[in-house]
Amino acid sequence: MNLKTKNRQYYCPRCGSKKIMDYGNTFDCTICNLEFEKEDFEFVDDKEEILAISEKLAFTRILNISPD
Numbered sequence: 001m002n003l004k005t006k007n008r009q010y011y012c013p014r015c016g017s018k019k020i021m022d023y024g025n026t027f028d029c030t031i032c033n034l035e036f037e038k039e040d041f042e043f044v045d046d047k048e049e050i051l052a053i054s055e056k057l058a059f060t061r062i063l064n065i066s067p068d
């Protein structure tokens, strides 16, 4: 994968806050207390569509229950 925008400024896709905690591959919004994956931030153009990790886990659980 091509991650040449590594030094980009990450911000919370949910509230737009730049007050984030950088964890390396993920970052955490200190306002929303939601953790997001940087990879999602890089590849999803519409930032509003980015799901927090906890939301993705819930989503995966739903998919596993009713695979379509």
Ligand SMILES: [Zn+2]
Binding pocket: 012, 013, 014, 015, 016, 017, 029, 030, 031, 032, 033
């Ligand atoms: Zn936020």
